[in-house]
Amino acid sequence: xxxxxxxxxxxxLCGYVHEGPKPPEVCPVCGAGADEFEPAPAAExxxxxxxxxxxxxxxxxxAVVNGAEPPEVCPVCGADAEHFIAVGIPAVQxxxxxxxxxxxxxxxxxxxxxxxxxxxxxxxxALLSREEALPYYRLNxxxxxxxxxxxxxxxxxxxxxxxxxxxxxxLGTGLCQADLSAGRVTAEDGRAFPFDRLVLAVGxxxxxxxxxxxxxxGVFTLRTALDAEALLQAVGKHGRxxxxxxxxxxxxxxxxxxxxxxxxxxxxxxxxxxxRQLNPAAAQRLERTIAGLxxxxxxxxxxxxxxxxxxxxxxxxxxxxxxxxxxxxVITTGVRPNTALARRLGLDVATGxxxxxxxxxxxxxVYAAAGLNAVGAGVDFHALPRSSVLKVLGIDLVSxxxxxxxxxxxxxxxxxxxxxxxHFVFHDGVMAGAILMGHGDLGPAVRQAVEQRRNFVSxxxxxxxxxxxxxxxx
Numbered sequence: 478x479x480x481x482x483x484x485x486x487x488x489x490l491c492g493y494v495h496e497g498p499k500p501p502e503v504c505p506v507c508g509a510g511a512d513e514f515e516p517a518p519a520a521e522x523x524x525x526x527x528x529x530x531x532x533x534x535x536x537x538x539x540a541v542v543n544g545a546e547p548p549e550v551c552p553v554c555g556a557d558a559e560h561f562i563a564v565g566i567p568a569v570q571x572x573x574x575x576x577x578x579x580x581x582x583x584x585x586x587x588x589x590x591x592x593x594x595x596x597x598x599x600x601x602x603a604l605l606s607r608e609e610a611l612p613y614y615r616l617n618x619x620x621x622x623x624x625x626x627x628x629x630x631x632x633x634x635x636x637x638x639x640x641x642x643x644x645x646x647x648l649g650t651g652l653c654q655a656d657l658s659a660g661r662v663t664a665e666d667g668r669a670f671p672f673d674r675l676v677l678a679v680g681x682x683x684x685x686x687x688x689x690x691x692x693x694x695g696v697f698t699l700r701t702a703l704d705a706e707a708l709l710q711a712v713g714k715h716g717r718x719x720x721x722x723x724x725x726x727x728x729x730x731x732x733x734x735x736x737x738x739x740x741x742x743x744x745x746x747x748x749x750x751x752x753r754q755l756n757p758a759a760a761q762r763l764e765r766t767i768a769g770l771x772x773x774x775x776x777x778x779x780x781x782x783x784x785x786x787x788x789x790x791x792x793x794x795x796x797x798x799x800x801x802x803x804x805x806x807v808i809t810t811g812v813r814p815n816t817a818l819a820r821r822l823g824l825d826v827a828t829g830x831x832x833x834x835x836x837x838x839x840x841x842x843v844y845a846a847a848g849l850n851a852v853g854a855g856v857d858f859h860a861l862p863r864s865s866v867l868k869v870l871g872i873d874l875v876s877x878x879x880x881x882x883x884x885x886x887x888x889x890x891x892x893x894x895x896x897x898x899x900h901f902v903f904h905d906g907v908m909a910g911a912i913l914m915g916h917g918d919l920g921p922a923v924r925q926a927v928e929q930r931r932n933f934v935s936x937x938x939x940x941x942x943x944x945x946x947x948x949x950x951x
Contacts, residue, residue: 484496484497484498485516485517486499486500486501486514486515486516486517487514487515487516487517488513488514489513489514489515489920489921489924494517495514499511500514501514515921550753575600575601575673575674576600576601576603576671576672576673576674577593577597577600577601577602577603577672577673577674577675577676578602578603578605578662578670578671578672578674578675578676579593579602579603579604579605579676579678580605580652580662580675580676580677580678580679580818581605581606581677581678581679582604582605582606582608582612582646582648582678583612583615583678584612584614584615584633585678586604586606586612586676586678587604587612587633587634589676589678590602590604590642590644591642591644593676594642594643594644601643601645602643602644602645603644603645603647603670603672604639604644604645604646604647605647605650605652605662605664605670606646606647606648606649606650607649607650607651608648608649608701608702608703609648609649610631610632610648610701610702610703611631611632611633611634611635611636611646611648612632612633612634612646613631613632613633613702614631614633615700617630617631618631618699618701618702618704618705619699619726619729619730619732619733620733621702621705622699622705622708622709622730622733622734622737623729623732623733623736623737624733624736624737628702631702647664647668647670650664650665650666650668651664651665652664652665652818653665654821655675655818655821655822657675657822657823657840657842657843660672660673660842662675672842673842674842674843674844675842675843675844676843676844676845677818677819677843677844677845678845679818679819684810685698685808685810686780686808686810688721688780688781688782688783688808689781689782689783690782690783690784690785690790691783691808693783693785693788693789693790694788694789694790695711695785695789695790695791695804695805695806696783696790696805696806696808697711697805697806697807697808698807698808698809699726699730699807699809708734708805708807709737711804711805712734712737712739712804712805713739714737714738714739715738715739715740716739716740716803716804716805717739717740717742717802717803717804717805718734718739718740718741718742718803718804718805718806718807719741719742719743719744719792719793719801719803719805719806719807720734720741720742720743720744720807720809721744721780721793721806721807721808721809721810722744722745722808722809722810723743723744723745723746723747723750723751723774724751724753724809724810725751725867725869726809727743727745727807727809727810728743728750728751728767728869728870729869729870730807730809731743731767731770731772732767732770732772732870734807735770735771735772736770740771741771741772741773742772742773742774742775742801742803743767743772743773743774743775744775744778744780744793744795744801745774745775745776745777745778746777746778746779746780747776747777748776748777749761749764749776750763750764750767750774750776751763751869754867754874754876754912755874755876755912756880756881756900756912758891758893758898758900759874759876759898759900759912759914762893762898762914763869763870763872763874763914766870766872767870770870775795775801778795778799779795779796779797780793780794780795780796781794781795781796782794783806784800790803790804790805790806791803791804792806793806819845822840822843823840824839824840824843825839868917872897872914872915873897873913873914873915873916873917873918873920874912874913874914874917875911875912875913875916875917875919875920875923875924876910876911876912876913877910877911877912877920877923877924877927878902878908878909878910878911878927879902879904879909879910880900880902880910880911880912881902881910882902883904886904886905887902887903887904887909888902888903888904888937889901889902889903890903890937890941890942890943890946891943892942892943892944896915896916897913897914897915897916898912898913898914898915898916899911899912899913899914899916899919899943899946899947900912900913901923901943901946903933903937906932906933906934906937907930907931907932907933908923908926908927908930908931908933909927910927911923911927919947919950922950922951923950926950933946933949936949
């Protein structure tokens, strides 16, 4: 129990700190739900001044990470370093009204519109989406593939919500040009949208690795509701399908198609599944679940080519010469930032769109991703140890900090039962990292112990078992 009403909430996924009597419905940074927020102690909030160096936003899940360089992998979803854009440290500016145009209507664009509306009640806000469908969470596409949710349940908000909040939503609106000096973007159908502030929330596109034969019919990526629809049509009830890439998206896609009755083979290039989040023991446990879903897992499988005849895929050839047959191939190997528009506008672009500490691009009227800053509000984040909180195949997975011991001086404590698996790593008596499977409820306490470098020397002295470590976590 905490003294007095809670005034700050921290998103356990990305570290965003929200001020208010209750957590937000949706994290404006990573899209996590209210249940992912935990009370943030006051001391922590005042200590939350960002470190020097840059800030990086993951284009896959929108998490924001501190550091001079982007992280090697996203602590939330495991995406690679090239999936990050520099976002700088948001700071308070004078509020501004006027006309705000937001390009891109994924969770980042919708959150930007919502934040802009809260901060600037008088501004006119237009939200432009290339897709015909109402804005939806991309993370729900695999749930739709699996048949867990209907297409009608995909949207983030129902249609009337946008009008109620004074947000002009324009669907099926691709852009043909933007004129920064005139403050106007023009749609492909000729409609013009004047702006005082332009926010680019254009997200990312699936990364299609340069695999020979990937242009054939029957090769899919999963990025839009239309992609999901096309994939369901192609695979049908008992089709054979190969999923390339054993990250979270690959696993969830494979499981969804298996649930639909397809014959699924999943290819992972490493020696075990999800190497960025799991050690071999945890991976083995997950692999049993995968096998139980009827999915055939092929490890150390590096794809050389998608094979085919007459422009139609018929399988995959691996680097070691093995051949696997399937009528459909899904490539789930991550995403890359959409920077084409920013380049056309003449903005500075590195791996992603370059912005300053206010999320402002190299043009003073153009912002990236976070709508809070288009109207001049400030957002507060702070550094977290690398951590992933995932629900994969219905299993709670938490991995925090250094979960692989570095040498013999590191101590590990493990336990495994029908409920799940716990793996704690200590160095000099301090908890350095952990993996939890099926014990998601311990996540917040474990993350705090790793962040605060809590000492477990007294437990370790008498070779405590995992249950005693859990008890000591309180």
